[in-house]
Amino acid sequence: QVQLVESGGGLVQAGGSLRLSCIPSGDIFSFDAMGWYRQAPGKQRELVATVTISGATNYGNSVKGRFAISKVNAKNTVYLQMNSLKPEDTALYYCNAKRGPSDYWGKGTLVTVSS
Numbered sequence: 001q002v003q004l005v006e007s008g009g010g011l012v013q014a015g016g017s018l019r020l021s022c023i024p025s026g027d028i029f030s031f032d033a034m035g036w037y038r039q040a041p042g043k044q045r046e047l048v049a050t051v052t053i054s055g056a057t058n059y060g061n062s063v064k065g066r067f068a069i070s071k072v073n074a075k076n077t078v079y080l081q082m083n084s085l086k087p088e089d090t091a092l093y094y095c096n097a098k099r100g101p102s103d104y105w106g107k108g109t110l111v112t113v114s115s
Contacts, residue, residue: 002024002025002026002099002104003025003104003106004022004023004024004096004106005023005024005025005106006020006021006093006094006107006108006109007020007021007109008020008021008109009109009111010111010112011114012085012111012112012114013113014085014086014114014115015084015085016085016113017081017082017083018082018085019079019080019081019082020036020082020093020095020111021078022036022077022078022080022095022106023077024076027076028071028076028077029053029073032098032099033051033052033053033097034050034071034095035047035049035050035051035069035078035095036050036069036078036080036093036095037093037094037096038089038091038092038094038111039091039092039108040088040090040091040092045094046060046062047059047060048067048069048093049063049067049068049069049080050069050096051069051070051078055071057069062088063089066082066083066084066085067080067082067083068083078095080093082111085111085113086113087113087114087115088113089111089113090113091110091111092109092111093110093111094106094107094108
């Protein structure tokens, strides 16, 4: 059973920055892609950013230019650097890992951006 452990969430003022971390229980190389999704109260879960095993990245439209995903193989960790945070970025952020047809999810870390 794959486990994904997220950390780094918290309360920040608008315009501030946070960095989220995700560490999988398996080798990061064993996953085809890893990424972050978020879900705000009353809304559907949406894509934030993903990175493939080859390093290709993809971002949701609402975070392009402000967020950056990175994969540090030596630390077996995926990061999400979030800059210029807005109140509408407030959500539960989930780490995701894909291996073949399987999807794995963390329990989420809460990000709250105050105005």
